[in-house]
Amino acid sequence: MLCPTEPITDFLPVCPGLFYATPARDGILSRIRIPGGIINSQQGHAIAQFAEQFGEGYVHVTNRANLQIRKTQGVTSEVFTRLQQVGLASTLTEVDHLRNIMASPTAGIDSLELIDTRPMVRELDAYICGHPELKGLSPKFSVAFDGGGAVSICEQKNEVVFRAIALENNVYFQLILGDATNILLQPEECLSVVVAIAQVYLDNVDQTLPRKPRLKHIMQDKGVEWYLQQAEPYLPFSLLKRSKPTLDQSVNSQKYHHLGVHPQRQPGFSYIGIILPLGQLLTKQLHSLTDLAQTYGSGTLRLTPWQNLLISDIPHSNIPQVKDEIERLGLHWNANHIQSSxxxxxxxxxxxxxxxxxxxxxxxxxxxxxxxxxxxxxxxxxxxxxxxxxxxxxxxxxxxxxxxxxxxxxxxxxxxxxxxxxxxxxxxxxxxxxxxxxxxxxxxxxxxxxxxxxxxxxxxxxxxxxxxxxxxxxxxxxxxxx
Ligand code: SF4
Missing domain, CATH: 3.30.413.10 (Sulfite Reductase Hemoprotein, domain 1)
Known part of the structure; x- marks a missing residue:
């Protein structure tokens, strides 16, 4: 593991990470990548302690379901190690600035989803953390997995999107890459497609540039068809020769379905979506919500790209107590609350x-x-x-x-x-x-x-x-x- 005590300065990423001391007007900005936005109770407490010790007692959920802590100072290498031990910080510091992998915050619990995308998020994150050469990607290189459920993230901005669709009793992933939107993939093919797309980027971008071009701009300049042709040698199958059905582009997302109480696909259990005013959470609220998730659910907090969070796996009979506890913390769960959106x-x-x-x-x-x-x-x-x-x-x-x-x-x-x-x-x-x-x-x-x-x-x-x-x-x- 690498644990720098000084900020990494060998190249200047545009986006902050945990290991990159990124100055903002109000001080140093630290951003913790949370692949798929899911944290466990140990991680929840560790983040709250980090913000108490080195920040100003609050955290923000970002629009990529990261956690961001402003005005951090004096972070030591022992702290980075502690965060790595609980699975929060990249084990490979070079790739810590890359954008968070996005997935629906209801992955695995959504009653309408076609496929649970959590294993794919974990697989891609593990790949990124094992390949230092990926530090050459643009910090804005962004990947999302949408399982086709009620809480869709397809409208969020991502450069590579895999969207689950059902076709003739099978589940496929529709690759959305620039204006190419009708290539169908088997779920197990998605990772190799990300790897090939990343490799083409690395092959074609001058790695000495201090500011890397965005993938979407390369595709706009050279065309998606050109990009796919370059990716072909890196794949064990042909993207270009895939049959390309006409696919419905509309997203069947139920608006604001992530807020309030919703039954899960697991009978007898619900999740509750909690409004965080402008994405902000005091550390004492984060500790309390983590305890709440541990007491009444599975200890899981799910951060959303709408800058809110969900507690999942709550038995229906415990929902009234959880609602009361949320309100006692000064937070709300009703989607019609004026701060919900x-x-x-x-x-x-x-x-x-x-x-x-x-x-x-x-x-x-x-x-x-x-x-x-x-x-x-x-x-x-x-x-x-x-x-x-x-x-x-x-x-x-x-x-x-x-x-x-x-x-x-x-x-x-x-x-x-x-x-x-x-x-x-x-x-x-x-x-x-x-x-x-x-x-x-x-x-x-x-x-x-x-x-x-x-x-x-x-x-x-x-x-x-x-x-x-x-x-x-x-x-x-x-x-x-x-
Ligand atoms: S949108 Fe807001 S945070 Fe972003 S650059 Fe403009 S003023 Fe700054």
Whole structure:
């Protein structure tokens, strides 16, 4: 095992890891890869102790279901060894910066899934941790496994996706690689495909570059067909000669199915999805949730790319006690809670690119809204400090993009507001240059008009706004405000 006492500096990864001291505006950022987002109780306590000792008493779940600890300092080699011993830190430090392997947080317990993807995640993680040459990959090289269940991760951004589908009574994995989406694989073939894709990348990228190009950009430049041709010699079968059926691209995911209580595929057991406000968890909450999982479940915590977590394997009869305990910790489990679908990037307290204090303003907004409105359908609200959109790449109902607004000849923080699930990155621009004091009432008006005028009970706010022109939406919202 390698346990550096100094930060690794032989190349500069773009993404932080545990062994790479990555400076942020508010201090050093440590990120622990959690393959598939699953941790056991020993790991849960170890992470909480790490954040207590070297951070500021809290952790964040990221949008790749990693755990991130801000403002860490003074971490010793003994601590790295301790984390490695409980299976948290890479045993191979060179590859510690690579992106977390993503899988549905309900893998193995999802009542609708076609296949349990946890063994595939473990197999790929073991491969990565045994191959130091993979340090030459772009830090953004990202792989996801979707088991075809109710909680799909297909809409999350990943460069290589394996999505389970059923065809003629068999389960296959559909390879989604750039615009190639109709190659079918046997489950046992997926690992060798990742290995071949990685090898082609290493063959074709100058390893002396300080900043590696992304796989998706190479495929955009050279074409996916070219990339697949290069991968052929590394595979014991031909990808190009596979029959290519027409596949349904729609994702049959039940929205927000990861929050609240849901029966598992194992009879008599449920999982409960818990809302973490903006992905944050105090270390005392992490200790308590870990104990809760140990007492009532299997000791397993499952982190989600929606920056929440699940406790699984709870006998149905224990669900009421678990709900009470969660609420005693100041947390919520109801998918309609105003914070259930709230995401915000780091914002200007931790990122120099941000125009606004996204997290502080997101929490202030929801504190205001919960006094005046009760949601009956989740509304996804996304705060982003700049156009890079680090916190969330999926579809939001409302996106607030940070900017500086001129008020009384002074520049103050504000937002441009976008709505709906259009093709544009954030949706359609509805309002520009809204200052912070104007924001809460304006968002409240939008929510109230949506609740009154939606076509059906479960129409989302994004779907509602998509039915109107921007001019008509402004008219509807402005009328309500008068
Ligand atoms: S979205 Fe922009 S402001 Fe927010 S963390 Fe990313 S780079 Fe920083």
């Amino acid at each position: 709230l995401v915000a990037c780091t914002g200007k307290t931790g990122c120099a690119s941000s125009a606004t204090d996204t997290k502080g303003q997101a929490l202030a907004l929801t504190d205001y809204l919960k006094k005046y409105i009760t949601l009956d359908v989740p509304v996804k609200i996304h705060f982003s400090g700049c156009a890079k959109s680090c916190a969330y790449h999926g579809k939001s109902d409302i996106t607030l993009l940070g900017t500086l607004v001129e008020k009384n000849k002074t520049l103050v923080e504000g937002y441009h507001i976008y709505v709906g699930n259009e093709e544009q990155a954030f949706g359609r621009e509805l309002y520009t240059n809204v200052s912070i004091p104007e924001l809460p009432h304006l968002i409240l008006q939008m929510l109230q008009v949506y609740q009154i005028k939606r076509a059906e009970f479960d129409e989302t706010l994004g779907e509602f706004t998509n039915r109107y022109t921007i001019a008509k939406l402004r008219q509807l919202f402005d009328e309500e405000g008068q």
